[in-house]
Amino acid sequence: MMSIGSMALAPLGLGPVGPAMHIPDGYMSVPVAIAGWVVTVGVVAYAARRAEREISDRAVPLMGVMAAFIFATQMMNFPVAGGTSGHLLGGALAAILLGPWAAVIVMAAVVGLQALMFQDGGLVVMGLNIANMGILTIFAGYFVYRFLAGVIPGRVGALAASFVAAWASVVIGSAVVAVELALSGASPLGVALPAMIGVHALIGVGEGLITLAAVSFIRATNPGLVPTPGLAPAGLNGAAR
């Protein structure tokens, strides 16, 4: 997950190539891979039905362009230190801006296209990769955001909530990948879990700062777009624009 799109974008000289959360084929045991497909097929089918009902035929161009947006934001890196750079992964941001169900479709499209076109993530484990990056991180980010934005009211609450939600989504996602690798016997839990959580606790700070700044910017320039809980902000249905 550290490099959604980084392989795709590396030839542009824009993306960092680092250890990825996109699991390739060959690592996961067959039962774990199939469990990932079961979760993904169920949740994506439900999300697709809800999105079709609630945003009708507008859904395809809206979510396609939004997936292209998430893809493109991953190009926007910034130098951190020592030649490394941080960039957005986008799961929590998509959940905050689009609502969880539309965000699931958007991230499934991004993760699926990365596997099909760039071999960034395997094919048999694609279900698992979508479950990790397209479902788990979105719902983790969404519920943390909803909870914190409810507890702390106003602008400060929304911004603090978007920072914590983005940070938590990255850390939780990385922890689950470590557990899945250990279940498949592809990585020792005692080493992988602290390593993954440690690295992603740092990466998550960048994710949190970018998400916070993006939500803050959109609140200031396009109030009404952020973030009515539910499938889509009012603006997406033409009400606010």
Added chain:
Amino acid sequence: MSVASVLGDRYAERDSAVHRADARVKLPAALLYILAIACVPEGAWTALALLAAPIAVVAAAARLGPLFILRRTFLALPFVAVAVPLIFTRPGTVAFEVPVLGWHGTHEGLTAVATILARSWLSVTVAVLLTASTPIVETLRALRVLGTPRLLVGTVFFTYRYFDVIGSEAVRMIRARDSRSAALPGRHAGGRVWWRATVVGHMVGSLFARSLDRSERVYAAMQARGFTGELRFLSTPAVRGVEVAVAAAFVLAGFAVVLGDRLA
């Protein structure tokens, strides 16, 4: 530096039977073959070697050239870093000792990591062959035929189509930022990390608003052309029986190797 040049060149046009084969046959065959590879237990070198043979035949038939395939498959290999600790944590007979740290690598651990690397590399090779021999539009048509929700396939189509547009927008914003961010050699420039992250966050927010506007214009244009929510393909030719037979033989060979290894 066009974004399209990155997205567009994944399909490598050649005149070969593999390229001509229907994606509705190639995609399931590739998936099932990778599933067969995933079933190979640790240390089953004969099975892995036998599984490589049909892949080599398809690779030769696709006329892509070994260097082309090798270059693309290497992109997926750095992930092996997550498996490397197994060399030291898997209990077994000691194979070597790291001098200063005093860690013991075991034969069992080396076998596990080598197997994972081999399975991963064979799987990626199959995926590279599929991607390089199949235009993305055909792959998506196959996904739709295989029962992927219409909305998701449509979304992936639009992601593919509009990544170039939104990506170019992003490239222009990055270029504008870099133009404003002059720095003397060896001098620190551009504020602290949190400040830089905020700048990127504002760019992301701005790109979101532009993307939303774009999606509404796209939708209006689609409606003007009579879009009703259904994706249409120009023609859907029948799947050829020969291709199904060859693909079935490919997949069955894979599972026969796995079964043979289990029984032996």
